[in-house]
Each structure stands twice: as C-alpha cells, then as structure tokens.
Amino acid sequence: MSVVLDVRALTRVHGEGPTAVHALNNVDLAVAAGELVAVMGPSGSGKSTLLTCAGGLDRPTSGEILVEGTDLVTLAAAELAAMRRRRIGVVFQDFNLIPALTAVENVALPLELDGVRARQARKQAERALAEVDIAELAERFPEEMSGGQRQRIAIARAIVGERKLLLADEPxxxxxxxxxxxxxxxxxxxCDSKGIAVVLVTHEARHAAWADRVVYLRDGVLVGQSGPLPSADSLLATLAAVGAQPRRRRYFAAAQAWLLGQIGCLLGVGVGALLGYTTRTLTRSPYFAVPWLQLLGIVVLVPLFAAGLAWLMTRSRLPMLRRAE
Ligand SMILES: Nc1ncnc2c1ncn2[C@@H]1O[C@H](COP(=O)(O)OP(=O)(O)O)[C@@H](O)[C@H]1O
Ligand SMILES: [Mg+2]
Incomplete structure (x- = not known):
C-alpha cells in the first residue's frame, strides 16, 4: 500500500491567548494511492484548514504532513513551492482560472512555472485536458465556458504532470x-484509473457516497470515520478496514472475472452437449455426433456465455465491477 498523504497530529491555531482559535486539533489522516476520502463537517469545523495545510498553502502550528514521504513542515519556502507545483493539485469551489489565458494555457501554467519547456508543457496540458474529456475546449477562454467545463479545466490543471495528490474544497x-x-x-x-489520491471536502452526502471513506470534523477534531454510504459498498469499507488497497481490489475483480469465465465454460460445454444430443436424436444423422457439437459449444458458446455473464455482473450493484464501468 502506498500512502500519498499522511497527516500526523496536525494542529493549527489561529491567533494567541484567550482569542486563539483551534482550527485543527491533533488530526491524523492517511490517504492511499487510488483512494478517495471525503471530509465532512459543519461550517467552521476546520475542513478548509485541513486542505490548505495538506496542500502546503498554510503552515500548521504543529504536526507532520507527509506528501509521498516528504514532510512539508520541514521544507523551506522555495522547496515547498516546488512541491506544490510538482506533487499537489488543488481545486476550489470557484475554479480560480486565469481569465486572460486559454484552457490549455491555464493547465500548462504550473508546468511552465516549474521550468518545463513551453511546447512540452503544452503537450502535457493537452493530455490532461483529454483525460477530463474536454480536449476540444483547449483554445477557449474561461469566460466562454460553462461552470462544469471550467471545473474540468481546474481538475486538469490539478492533475497535469505526475501529481498524485488532489485536494478539492467543495469543488x-x-x-x-x-x-x-x-x-x-x-x-x-x-482515482481508479491513475491511482491519484483525492481528499474531497463536501457537505453533500450524495457526493460523499463516491468516496471510499468519509471522515468527519467537528471543532477541529476528527470525530469519526465511516465507510461509503450505500450498503452495496460496505464490502469495500470492510476491505479498507483490514488494509485492502486498490491493488487488492484489482485482484478481487480479477478473481471474480476468472470465476465468471469458469461458469461460462461449464455452461457452454453443457449447452453444446445438450444441443448435440438433441440434434442427433431428432435427425438420427451421424454428422451430428455429440463431439462435433461439443466442440461448437466450446468454440462459440463459451465466449458468448462468459461475455453475457460478465455483462450481467457489471450491471449489478457489486462494487468491484460497478467501479470498473
Ligand atoms: N486566517 C484565519 N484567522 C483566524 N481564524 C481563522 C482563519 N482561518 C480560519 N479560521 C477559523 O478556523 C476555523 C476553521 O475554519 P475553516 O477551516 O475555514 O472551516 P470550514 O472549512 O470547515 O468551514 C473557523 O473557526 C475559522 O473562523
Ligand atoms: Mg471551508
């Protein structure tokens, strides 16, 4: 299991003395590659503070923030800025795109700031735009796009390059x-296809249902964790609780697919044999001997049955295969 973000005993106090506000108090949170963790909690509970600290935009009062093994707290300002450009993507509610730049220029900006050559940066930006399904909007300016399209641009900007941590504050x-x-x-x-770790602040249970895990903040304290909300996903939560990570999830899905293949084979051979027997009985012709039709069963029906069953299972609410859709 590879932990992308590991927040340890994070405390952030604003101000001093009697007016001090404990925005975060001794918070521990680890997020693995491919994991989507939703953070919920009432307004003022410290959700944004957690994200800005994890993103290196704010310095904690105490604690550690490890991003891919590097403690942000120990970094000098310039190193921290480089870390933010290379390793951490942030997405906010109001997109924060630069109005004078086109979509592709917005996405390429963090790379160019990091010294990547313009043409190379543009190529990577185009790839990121394609990943969020808006390659065709590359030359448009933010004001010529809908809110949803702008947010996609912001997400492309957050994942461009090799960044594995995406922090989204009520996106x-x-x-x-x-x-x-x-x-x-x-x-x-x-998360599923590129193994990006996502921390998502949201107050909508509907959105939290997409998460592998939901954590709750109250007055700066992490008060509890739960698995995903729909019951079909409770299996995933159990797996997560015993330390199962995305790689294991893939093994599990592979095992399911293998089992389906086996069932498909059995069905194919069985139906082939039945066909052979029936045709021979009906026609009394030696050309329709059982072995020929069994072969037909294996060659034609086995893949058909296997594909049919696999299709049925992806329609089902089984979480492993539903996620693969
Ligand atoms: N720069 C700041 N100075 C003083 N207090 C702050 C500052 N930023 C946040 N706070 C306080 O910290 C607490 C947590 O804020 P925040 O993380 O924005 O909460 P949330 O995102 O959950 O609404 C709040 O009580 C807020 O007033
Ligand atoms: Mg907030």
Missing amino acids: TGALDSETGETVLQLLRDR
Whole structure:
C-alpha cells in the first residue's frame, strides 16, 4: 500500500491567548494511492484548514504532513513551492482560472512555472485536458465556458504532470447538481484509473457516497470515520478496514472475472452437449455426433456465455465491477 498523504497530529491555531482559535486539533489522516476520502463537517469545523495545510498553502502550528514521504513542515519556502507545483493539485469551489489565458494555457501554467519547456508543457496540458474529456475546449477562454467545463479545466490543471495528490474544497459548490455529479464521477475515475489520491471536502452526502471513506470534523477534531454510504459498498469499507488497497481490489475483480469465465465454460460445454444430443436424436444423422457439437459449444458458446455473464455482473450493484464501468 502506498500512502500519498499522511497527516500526523496536525494542529493549527489561529491567533494567541484567550482569542486563539483551534482550527485543527491533533488530526491524523492517511490517504492511499487510488483512494478517495471525503471530509465532512459543519461550517467552521476546520475542513478548509485541513486542505490548505495538506496542500502546503498554510503552515500548521504543529504536526507532520507527509506528501509521498516528504514532510512539508520541514521544507523551506522555495522547496515547498516546488512541491506544490510538482506533487499537489488543488481545486476550489470557484475554479480560480486565469481569465486572460486559454484552457490549455491555464493547465500548462504550473508546468511552465516549474521550468518545463513551453511546447512540452503544452503537450502535457493537452493530455490532461483529454483525460477530463474536454480536449476540444483547449483554445477557449474561461469566460466562454460553462461552470462544469471550467471545473474540468481546474481538475486538469490539478492533475497535469505526475501529481498524485488532489485536494478539492467543495469543488461542486458552484455547480448544479447534475454537473456536480459528473465532476465527482471524474474524480472517482481519476482515482481508479491513475491511482491519484483525492481528499474531497463536501457537505453533500450524495457526493460523499463516491468516496471510499468519509471522515468527519467537528471543532477541529476528527470525530469519526465511516465507510461509503450505500450498503452495496460496505464490502469495500470492510476491505479498507483490514488494509485492502486498490491493488487488492484489482485482484478481487480479477478473481471474480476468472470465476465468471469458469461458469461460462461449464455452461457452454453443457449447452453444446445438450444441443448435440438433441440434434442427433431428432435427425438420427451421424454428422451430428455429440463431439462435433461439443466442440461448437466450446468454440462459440463459451465466449458468448462468459461475455453475457460478465455483462450481467457489471450491471449489478457489486462494487468491484460497478467501479470498473
Ligand atoms: N486566517 C484565519 N484567522 C483566524 N481564524 C481563522 C482563519 N482561518 C480560519 N479560521 C477559523 O478556523 C476555523 C476553521 O475554519 P475553516 O477551516 O475555514 O472551516 P470550514 O472549512 O470547515 O468551514 C473557523 O473557526 C475559522 O473562523
Ligand atoms: Mg471551508
């Protein structure tokens, strides 16, 4: 299991003396590659503070923030800035795109700031835009796009390059519910296909349902964790609890697929034999001897049955295969 973000005993106090505000108090949180963790909690509970600290945009009062093994707290300002450009992507409610730059220029910006050559940066930016399904909007300016499209640009900018940590603070707050749902689906997909670790602040249970895990903050304290909300996903939560990580999830899905293949084979051979027997009985012709039709069963029906069963299973609510959709 590879931990991308490991927050240890994180405390952030604003101000001093009697007016001091404990925005975060001794928070521990680890997020693995391919994991989507939702952070919920009432307004003022410290959700944004947790994200800005984890993203290196704010310095904690005490504690450790390890991003891919590097403690942000110990870094000098310039190193921290480089870490943010290379390793950490952030997405906010209000997109924060630069209006004077086109979509592809916005996405390429962190790379160019990091010294990547313009042409190379543009290529990578185009790839990131394609990953979020908006390659065709590359030359448009932010004001010529819908909210959902702008948020996709912001996500592309957050994942461009080799960044494995994406921090999103209410990314759907300014979107209608349908667009919000597609943005969540996109984040989920980035976790599953690229192994990106996502921390998502949200106050909508509907959105938290996309997460592998939900953590709750209250007055700066992490008060509890739970698995995903839909019961079909409770299996995943159990797996996560015993330390199963994305790699294991893939093994499990592979085992399911293998089992389906076996069932398909048995069915194919069985139906082939039955066909052979029936045709021979009906026609009384030696050409329709059982072995020929069994062969037909194996060659034609086995893949058919296997594919059919696999299709049925992906329609089902089994979480492993549903995620692969
Ligand atoms: N720069 C700041 N100065 C003083 N207090 C702050 C500052 N930023 C946040 N806080 C306080 O820290 C607490 C947590 O804030 P925040 O992380 O923004 O909460 P949330 O995102 O959950 O609404 C709040 O009580 C807030 O007033
Ligand atoms: Mg907030």
